Amino acid sequence: MLFQIAQLAAQASAPHAYCQAIIDLLATRMPGKNGFVALADEDGPRLLWAQDRRVSAPPESLRHGLTDLLLKRGRSMFLHQVEISSMLSRGQIRLIGALPDSWMGVVLKHEDKVIGALVVQSYEKERYCAADLNLLDQLAPYIAQGLTQQLRQRPCLGQGPERSDRILSVLYRITELSQSNAPLLELYGGFHQLIGELLMADNFYVALLDDSGKQLHFPYSCDDHSPVPEARPLGRGATEYLLKLNAPVLLNYQQMLTLADEGEIELLGRTSQCWLGAPLSHDGVALGALVLQDYNNPIAYGEEELKLIGYLAHHIAGVIRWRRAAERLTNNQQALEQAVLHRTQALEHEINERRRIESQLRHDALHDELTTLPNRSMIMQRLHQVLSIKARDPNFHYALLFLDLNRFKVINDSLGHLTGDRLLAQVAHRLSGCVRGSDTVARLGGDEFAILLEHLSCDNDALQSAERIQAVLAKPFYIDGEEIYSGTSIGIAFGLSQYQSPVELLRDADVAMYRAKQAHRAAPVVFDNSMREAAQHRMKLENELQRALELNQFEVHYQPVWNLASEQLVGFEALVRWRHPERGLLLPGEFIELMEETHQILPLDRWVLNQACQQFAQWQRKYPRLARVGVSVNLSSEWFNRADSLDVVMQSLKQSGLSARSLLIEITERSLLHQPDQAASVLRQLRRLGIKLMMDDFGTGYSSLSYLHRLPLDVVKVDRSFISRLHEDQRAEAVISAILNLASALGMKVNAEGIDNPKQVAMLKQMGCQYGQGYQLGRPLPAERVSDFLAGKSHTR
Template sequence: MNESINLPQNPSLDIITSFTKTERVILIVDDLPDNLRVLSAALSGQGFQIRCAKSGAIALMAVETTSPDLILLDIKMPDMDGYEVCQRLKSSAATCDIPIIFLSALDDVFDKIKAFNMGGADYITKPFQVEEVLIRVKYQLALKASQLEIRQLNEELELRVEQRTEELARINEELALEIIERKHTAECLRVSEERLESILASIEDVVWSMHPTASQFIYFNAAVEKIYGYPTSKFFEDPEFWLKVIHLEDRERIEIANRSIMATGTVSEEYRILRPDQEVRWVSDRRYLVYDRDGNVIRIDGIVRDITDHKRAQDQLVHDALHDSLTGLPNRNLFMDRVEQALKYSNRHSQYMFAVMFIDLDRFKMVNDIHGHMIGDQFLQAIAKLLGSCLRSVGDTVARLGGDEFTILVDDIQEVSEALMIADRILSKLLLPINLPTQTIFASASIGIVISNRDYVNSTDLLRDADIAMYRAKSLGKGRYILFDKEMYEQNLKASQLDSDLHYALERQEFELYYQPIISLTSDQLAGFEALIRWHHPERGLVSPSEFIPIAEETGLIIAIGDWVLNQACQQISTWQSKFLEAKSLKMSINLTCQQIREKNLLEKLDRVLATTGIDGSTIRLEITESSMMDQGEETIAKLEELCARNIQLSIDDFGQGYSSLSYLHRFPINTLKIDRTFVEQMSLGGQNLEIIRTIIILAHALDMNVVAEGVETHEQMSILKQLGCEYAQGYFFSRPIIAAAAEQMIRSQTT
């Protein structure tokens, strides 16, 4: 939206006109009445005649009625924006010379570049300062007035010459009068020329005139020495000198354009010149034919303006738009453009091959958190230099996409091994410490690599696949590179779809709890159940927890899913206890993830569930993995003690597969150790796993814990576990996980 200023309301006018012959006419085009009123009041107070238009169409109609001296033009307007209005005015010979100053809230460099490319004389950003508008308006009007006065003075000069000729024709008749008139004419010419020279000398642009056929310069103002750096005499002595100082790369183009002036009547070009010290300057050169009254070309006039600063500003804007401000590397836009060009080239040349690398720094967040963002920025700058040093040639490109993500385009490779060598080089250099001014940091990165082939049609797909390979490298332990293959994409696509579907699974009630019986090995009776979640996907059918639980943990959905499991399992055991007296002694084992343990309100949630279902805390057993317990150390111990205070049983799940410290184990208020199924599956008399299980059971009993073995599938395994003193077991030998109705039937059969 356009910026506006709050002012007292006046009647809305489409076009406001007030004429005085001596005033300069300024047309203000803006769709906001407040802006029109502010500018009208400010400019009319300076003696300008103001005309206002609330839209582009009205502005074009107004210009057809009376041509203004200057236009203040808003960009963002309904129906027709300022760019289109400017384009129409500049395409018309009647209005192309009217100076146009853009007024807009758009502050993006591309909008400014577009405005100048459209022919805008100036660009003012909203909200504006009235003083700035007045200064810029006066400058443009003064420039236009100077140009007009030059033309008027030229015409006056021609008229004086004609008068002088007429006076000379009457020399024989009135010799004495002719002498007086001749002196008078000469004086007038002198005054006129002095005025013209004074005006031209005050202009910073080069003003020149040339004979139309002899290619001989007639006039230069003093600005030529300032802009070109050569004495004016050089241009008079050598008619081709102006062409010789043009940059060699631009010279042929300007020669061709100059030859066309007799046919076109005007030429406008921008080109580079070389000053004596070899400094390169940009100039804008506009030349046009001047005709006498009979339509004959009498000379060529031109204006040369130094636009070096303007060009440098444009180049800087373009550079900034395509490069990362922190590292100076190409940014995403420039990198994707170069990949796109490489892709197009590969489509035309079947033997051409390139690679794209996606590089993500491992643990960069930790660098920022520990050392601060200033050190983090220095670290990224050092990484940028390191990556650049690993490239082969100028054909390769390293870019920063943002954050700690970098990409590399490895151009024109003959073998895949060339790209892999660069990746190895990067990983090798990252093994060395990164020495910053005040810190030394060790870095690591995960790299995904994709090789071009004819299946790729755009750069986005290449970067996507390199990104997929990078994440595969991270999942495999970081600090490595992975070469992309199609299977990764299919897996990623499948996981992405699963992630999307998982967000709706709770809402659509697609989850169901199954219950695997836990058997007492001392009494061979049912001791309880483990609640296991199952997902009934509407299209894929039953989805294994091993597929969707990692996704839920990564996306944070595991909290909501874990809450649902906790509520459902507690409600189910409450229902069974109300139906069967013997169910009072059954335990419900429920898995608790590390994210749930980290929750600040975990205890409040458990209290609420116990209160809602009416069960005692001793009825449930929370199963926690070893790594989850070790995750927060003392904080976890305190939280587990709170759970024990509520009589909730605690079990270490999959014991032997995690990272428990025996020095910590005795400090945790644990009731049960659960032997991982991998030990049970390979258990046999005299085998190594048998001794591991024996040791675990002895350790548990020494710490006053009981033991549950999972994955029991044979009678032999059950018998060995009994002999070793294991209290409980679960597995297919006893029962697969079953639905609630089947579990209820099992409880009923135990009571009859």
């Protein structure tokens, strides 16, 4: 690293380039690419260079910040967010920029003199450690030596004959440059380079008036901190102030503020510490201006530089006036030639227009109207071509990427289809920027895209391209002031010789994409034959589930729920089972998730609700003691997105004759995620009917507590994952105890599921848990055995 630092000091084009390279080098050994270099000054640290992903513009001052404290203490420091927050609250420092997760700074000294400080910081929960600080301390003297070397290399006018010779040399080369064949726009860069030999010209721009003298445009700008200014009508900017005076101007930061307060100028963009400009004036007429700026050093320029920039601007103005006149003459000549050609072009226009229309029709047939990308027809043609090439040349490598946007349906439903269309257009633009000219990006329809990568040197090229695309699409999109996150799932099918048609290739890439979406992680998935078998199995299972719904192959089993203290029966939970004609009785874990994805869960839930209500109403009529016993039914999240969910429940109660107070609806936190307000409204209406409500799997979600006090819940069911560890893990006992205390405070009961041994029963009783269910207390029973159980003819264990 010491060798690399020495190389950077010798090779960097400017101090800011040296600082950038040092931060990049440090990032290879420690967290974060955020940092800055400040120079020591009597009035506080002076920012020389900064790179910070959280802060768009560097701060004007570092006084009273951590860097100021670092230089005052004169020793290295590294702090974490908690320590920085503590110092802020005590008033020891002020916050400059964003609050980092971890901060580390070292003092830069050269020849026993403090010249500044180097600071790195991290926002990604990655902390610096003592080893990082030790490394930075060892490197600091060499970094300081390189920085001193870079600062000394900055242009200095000098004195005596040497000064005159340098100025004359630059003027000679300005004249020589003006006589080249390069366009005027290219000359500005040459002027910048030559001026940079005499003055500090890191931030430089040329402003010119148009022919009317009322519009100012900026044909050349090189600035580390500001974008290229846009053309504007003459106003009250600092450049216009210079043109009005028609004389060289030198302003510091305070003088610019004073002029702004007096209404002489309007501050545009970031205000520099030192501003030096001269008019490009010829024969007393201003053509424009040359401007140099320094954002850090208020004394970067003085009277000598003021005189020099005026002298240089006068010579450059003559060059510009002469070249503009020559260009106008050339343009007039070209205009005459155009007039001669006009009649010929008119004759060709009709033919060309007809060709254009035909070309447009072909283009429209092969391109997507919304994104202007190739469409499905076009990508199929390209796949035909690569299949033919592969058949002739086995060494030709290509891959097909199948992309599906994440959360697109949620974005469409919540923000509207217009926003969805604009998102698709931005996605298309980003995708086009991620591939080579020989590759093809296509929109297949909806939120699905395909990318054909050709001429790959190895399979890893396709994987790297896919990872790069995922990183690009993971960044936020900005639409109408909204920050929108989407991301994508990507499947990859490599162009193997086994493929005979585009449909096969597209099918396999689609299968791999679906596997990537199921994995819920941002990583592309490469197709293999096992995925096709899995997809075929899934399709078969979907068809079997549809037939199961049509042929009533499902049945409801009932698991008893007990009062743990009194050991009395308080209810049953209705649990669905699938009586598969070949595989026998299947538990919900083998089919419920798929039914939720395919929306088959709605008819199943409705059937289970009807069955449970009808059967329990019959048992209550036969066994009057069941009047105080209820039945609980699980409803999926799909129900809370439907307008008729309340009507369905009321209809089941009405048809069965079951009292509302005998029904308990179980919901999971996932049911509340997408439309929490609508779900809460439906639950309150159910509660007003007398139906009891239970939150299932409590403790496994991210925000269960936030829902608990907002919803009219009667019972909270503790997830079996806590119960199973109850007598082995003290943390599980602590969680259950906390849930019991919270439920008691909110007037709710607690039901523990998954009780599998007597120890768990004893501990839950001792902790005050009201209800429980599980294999230790009773296994789920088919409906035909529940009557025997209620009559005392059988038990559930």
